[in-house]
Amino acid sequence: MAIIPRLFILGCLMALAISCTTVATPKATSLTQASESGNRLPTSNQILITFEDERNQRVPIGASVNGYRQRGDYGNSTWSLRVADALAEDYGLRQVTQWPINSLGIHCVVYEIPANQSMGQVLKRLEKDKRIDAVQAMKTFHVRGETYTDPYFKLQTGIRDMHVESAHQMATGRNIKIAVIDTGVDGQHPDLAGQIALEQNFVDDAKDGFDDIHGTAVAGVIAATANNRLGIVGIAPNAKIIALKACWQTTPQKADAVCTSLTLALALNTAINLKPEIINLSLTGSQDPLVGRLVGKALDDGIIVVASAPSTSAVEKDFPASVGRVIAVRTAIVEGDSIASVASSIPAPGQEILTTLPHATYNFMSGSSFAAAHISGLIALLLELRPTLGSGQILSMLKTSLAHSSSSQAVNTVNACVAVAGAGGLPDCGGITAKSNPVLTSKIF
Numbered sequence: 001m002a003i004i005p006r007l008f009i010l011g012c013l014m015a016l017a018i019s020c021t022t023v024a025t026p027k028a029t030s031l032t033q034a035s036e037s038g039n040r041l042p043t044s045n046q047i048l049i050t051f052e053d054e055r056n057q058r059v060p061i062g063a064s065v066n067g068y069r070q071r072g073d074y075g076n077s078t079w080s081l082r083v084a085d086a087l088a089e090d091y092g093l094r095q096v097t098q099w100p101i102n103s104l105g106i107h108c109v110v111y112e113i114p115a116n117q118s119m120g121q122v123l124k125r126l127e128k129d130k131r132i133d134a135v136q137a138m139k140t141f142h143v144r145g146e147t148y149t150d151p152y153f154k155l156q157t158g159i160r161d162m163h164v165e166s167a168h169q170m171a172t173g174r175n176i177k178i179a180v181i182d183t184g185v186d187g188q189h190p191d192l193a194g195q196i197a198l199e200q201n202f203v204d205d206a207k208d209g210f211d212d213i214h215g216t217a218v219a220g221v222i223a224a225t226a227n228n229r230l231g232i233v234g235i236a237p238n239a240k241i242i243a244l245k246a247c248w249q250t251t252p253q254k255a256d257a258v259c260t261s262l263t264l265a266l267a268l269n270t271a272i273n274l275k276p277e278i279i280n281l282s283l284t285g286s287q288d289p290l291v292g293r294l295v296g297k298a299l300d301d302g303i304i305v306v307a308s309a310p311s312t313s314a315v316e317k318d319f320p321a322s323v324g325r326v327i328a329v330r331t332a333i334v335e336g337d338s339i340a341s342v343a344s345s346i347p348a349p350g351q352e353i354l355t356t357l358p359h360a361t362y363n364f365m366s367g368s369s370f371a372a373a374h375i376s377g378l379i380a381l382l383l384e385l386r387p388t389l390g391s392g393q394i395l396s397m398l399k400t401s402l403a404h405s406s407s408s409q410a411v412n413t414v415n416a417c418v419a420v421a422g423a424g425g426l427p428d429c430g431g432i433t434a435k436s437n438p439v440l441t442s443k444i445f
Contacts, residue, residue: 048137048290052106053106143255143257158350167417183215204248221374277304308328325392
C-alpha cells in the first residue's frame with residue numbers, strides 16, 4: 001500500500017472546491033424545499049402515512065430508484081392513488097410525494113400539514129382512520145463523522161490495530177455485497193473504480209459524479225482496492241459496494257449530511273430487494289417506526305445490518321443501532337475513558353481514519369460512521385468463509401476477538417485476524433488469540 005504524505009493530501013484538498021449537493025425539486029413531488037441559505041431540508045410540518053396495498057408487490061425491483069418523480073411512475077395501483085387523494089381531501093393536507101414500499105406490501109405518502117393546524121392534533125385524528133396502517137412525523141437522521149485538517153496528526157493505524165493484513169491471508173470479502181446507505185459515492189475515485197456494483201439515488205436527479213464526502217469516505221474504508229499502488233486498502237478489498245444515496249450533504253467541503261424517514265425507507269426497500277449480504281448504516285437519529293420495520297424486514301431476510309452508535313449518552317439519537325439484532329458499532333476509545341453508547345456495541349477504529357474523498361483525494365476522518373464501516377468490512381471477511389452466519393453468531397465472534405492492552409492509553413478494538421480465524425475453523429491467528437495479543441492496540445497521539 002502506498003503511503004500518501006500528509007502535506008500532499010492536504011494540498012490536493014485545498015486545491016478543490018467541493019460543491020454542496022443540491023436536491024432537484026420536481027413539481028408537487030419534492031420532499032425538500034430550499035432555505036434562504038441554499039440548503040434543502042425537510043419542513044417541520046411534514047408527516048408520513050403508510051397503508052397496506054398488496055398490489056404494490058408487483059412493482060419491479062428497479063422501478064423506484066431514480067429519485068423523486070411524478071406520481072404513478074412507480075407502478076402505484078389506482079386504489080392506492082385514490083386513497084392518497086382521499087386522505088388529503090378529508091384532512092386538508094397537501095401531498096408532497098408517494099411511493100410503494102413493496103418489501104413490506106405498503107404504500108407510503110408524504111403530506112404537508114397547513115400552518116394553521118396542530119401537528120399533534122392531526123396525528124391523533126389520523127391514527128383513528130381505519131384506512132391508515134401507520135402515521136408519523138417526518139424524522140431526520142445525521143451521518144456521524146467530521147474531517148480533520150490538522151497537518152500534524154499522524155496517519156491512522158486502524159487497520160494495523162485490527163490486524164487486517166493478517167486476516168487478508170484468509171479472506172478478502174470476495175463475492176460479498178455491502179449496501180452502503182449514505183450520501184453518494186464517487187465511483188470514479190481510483191481507489192474505488194470497479195468496486196461499485198450498483199448506484200441508485202433517492203435524493204435528486206444526479207446520475208453520477210457525486211461530490212459527496214461522507215459516502216465516498218465510508219465506501220473507501222470498506223472496499224478500497226488493494227495492491228493497486230495507490231492510496232489505501234479497504235477492510236474488504238474484494239467485496240462490492242451497492243451505493244444507495246439516501247442522504248444529502250448540507251455544507252460544502254464538509255461531511256455533514258442529513259437523511260429523512262422517506263429517503264431511508266426507499267433505500268432500505270431497494271436494498272432488501274437486491275439482497276446484499278450486509279447493509280451499512282453509518283448514521284443515527286431518533287426512533288422511526290417505518291425505518292424500524294424495514295430494518296427488521298432486512299434482518300428477517302438474513303441480511304446483516306451494521307449501524308453506527310452515538311459516542312454520547314444521547315439515547316434518543318441511538319437509532320437504528322438500538323434495534324435488536326443490529327450490529328451496533330462505537331468508536332474505540334482510550335482505555336479508561338467513559339463514553340456512554342448503545343449497550344453491547346462493538347468498538348472499532350473511528351479516529352483519524354485515512355480514507356477516500358471525492359475527486360481522487362484522501363483525508364483523515366473521525367466518527368463512529370467509520371468505525372461502523374470497519375466492522376461492515378470485517379463481517380464481509382467472515383461471510384466469505386461462512387456465508388450462513390447470522391447476526392448473533394457474528395456478534396459473538398466480534399466480542400470474542402476483543403483484546404486489551406495494559407497501557408492506559410491503548411485503544412480497545414476488535415481483532416480481525418482472530419475473528420476471521422474463528423470463522424475459518426482455526427484455533428488462532430498465527431499465534432495471536434483473543435486472550436494473548438500484546439500488539440493489538442496503538443497509542444493515541
